[in-house]
Amino acid sequence: MPRYEHKRWSGDRIREMLAGYGYITPNFLGFLAFISIPIIVSFYFAFTEYSVLTPPKWVGLRNFKELLSFHYEDVPVFVTEKNEKGLEVQRLVTKSVTKPDGAIVQEPVTERKLRPNDSNFYYFTYNTVFLLIGIPLGITTSLCMALIMNQKIRGITFWRTIYFLPSVTAGVAVYMLWAWIYDPQKGLLNQFLSSTLGYIGLFPKDPADWPRWIGSAALAKPSLVLMGLWSAMGGYNMILYLAALQGVDPQLYEAAMIDGASSWQKFWNITWPLISPTTFFILVMAVIGGLQGGFMQAYIMTQGGPQGSTTTLAYYIFNNAYTWFHMGKAAAIAWFLFAVIFILTLLNWRYSGRKVNY
């Protein structure tokens, strides 16, 4: 800085330097011990087999191979047929093979298939990505909410408080509440549906046939998305959008009005381009957060089930590290996650960068 150029080694300068180092020391030591050094150590762990009790053993790329690579496997072939009762059953396809000693035996027909080494891992990655579909929905609703709230109407604070409650209270309590709402028989959701849709015959009469929401493999993920929407719709994103909308120059709208633009034209040609940095920021943050998310929902509401359908990468890392003590594998997944986040962020910057107006 030019201000200090003339007295490069003066007493003041040295005192300031010492103070500068001194003031960052507490934070910097913590930063070293709990953030930066662990990052390096974690990278090392990703190439080892480590269960805390025994020292880490270097295994090279094995953890990554176990997670990511494929192998060929001879899989028996099944055909689906109808049995005498009309139910679909799977039958093993066999063929007759003549042995060298002349005996004819039935052997299953197999076919060579490419299988992932850890099929769970790809499934859990799919789960994690599936849960991201809430993001565009959430962004759209947040924007709608913000557009509506951006009118000159009194009592906005009151409404904002209400809409914000779900995101403020996020935590175990809210997940437990939703687990209770999704309860197949006694939960609010099914009872509400049966007392509304049930009247017009669109909902099964028998409680045993009611959807099991987080208890069924097919509905568990959509249920979690729905819950996420509930908590995110009126939350942080809405407030970010509200701030962005208030930053749009009103003169632009006036000019558009004089030119006779419709409300949709005003939105599409003025508002949307001008708030695109906010959209971009929200999108990037939501994707980064979403890829690391799903741990609490899985741990509290579903234990990752049913049949692993709600296990996300974060929950898989947790289980590997702290349930089974496969620290090496857990670190490898964590770094995989980081790589995905890093690539997505780069792509985001590269491709959205062109369309975003700053």
Place this chain on the structure above:
Amino acid sequence: MTSLSRKELAQFGVKRRHSTAKRTVAIVYGLCLTVGVLIILRPELVEKFGLPLLYTTKAQVEYSVDDGVTWQSATAADGQDTFAIPAQDGKKTVALRARDPKAPLRGLEETNVTLEFSGDSGAKWAKCERAKAGAVDCQAYPAEAGTSAMLVRVMHEAPKMAAVAPETAAMTVAAQPSDVTANLPAAITKAWILALLSAVPIGLFLAWVVLKLGYLKSGATTATLIFFTLFGLTMIVPFLWMVSTAFKTQEATDIYKIQWLAYPIRWANFYDVFSRVPFARFYLNTVFLASYVTLGSVFTSALAAYSFARLEFPGRDKIFMAYLATMMIPGAVTSIPVFVLMCKIGWVDSYKAIIIPSMFSAYGTFMLRQFFMTLPRDLEDAAKIDGCSLFGIFWRIIVPLSKPAVATLTIFTFMGEWNDFMWPLIILNDPNKMPLQVGLQFFRSAETPDMNVLMCASMLMIVPVIIVFLLGQRYFVEGIQLGAVKG
């Protein structure tokens, strides 16, 4: 100066503030809300409060040892629906009936209880047969009726109108007041009038508020109001469900029907929350951990941020870039080695392991540094000339000037720590050290957790968060706009 009446004003061409149409819309809106609530709750009000809304169902069991000539009240024993009847020497049978003290208004046809009796202190229960439609009278033949005391309990069930008198016994039928049915319609009407009378003023008040705030100025604002209301209801209904469950009895959570009213209210849920698990202890732990982490984190972050923003020293910008670079790394990456470190230095299962790693936030440092950069330097230069030390400048000038940013960071760190779940879950084993978020798990350890107690605990857990939010809402909103929230 005298004020003019509305008529006089109209003569001068002064219009009323709100047109009749707007008033009508407002009143419809207000009444829809309050009367709608009344209609939604109607089945429950009918069932639980015995239709006239104002009366409660509380059956009183009476018994007769002289074939229904005189009736005596049984004493309530052990729970509100179980009654004890003292031993009757020499008598083989005892007649029983359940009576509602408010029966004349409720109408006996609505009585939906059955009686069960037990001669062996509650080991086995036998059902009383109904003698007559509606009336719950019966004669009990406990094996030991003559010699030992008998227990009677009231079972709340749907009415069984077609009860058949057993052939073997001469039934004792209590005479019921005959004018009950005659009084019933009047009582119902009275009750509904009362209910509407309480709903209508609230509805009108809402209508007044809506008009006053100008929500009905134009079609767009009216649509906004409706949208806001529907959306607000979506946000709030799950919480209402939580509150409703928190006050219910275990049986009331077990039915396959929406029940919004907790009836009977079970205050013992609160007692259960604190007695089944060390809930008070969890609470204190959370407050303790969250306060320490917040204090430590905000202080070290502010100090480092000041240093990054204002002081000159070699390598400053490089270190700051390192801080920035780590912010993109997932928490899962660092938590594994930190956990291993905690194992190695023996901090597992201690508060230290939670407080100390959380005290150094790259994020807080970044955010405060950005804010400090925007402050004007003039004050600092003046203070420097007056001989203020560097720490003095930080403490007396920078911190007071950046109160909004510091407050924001404080609130967010506190709330983040209050809701922190994973790290305490990993580190702590001792139930007595656990914070609320982890401790709440203990309610679920049972096969079928009592949802009423669990919801009660959850409710107690989110109340402080809501209070902090309401108090610091301004900082919340500003903080979000500063970009203070991750993800």
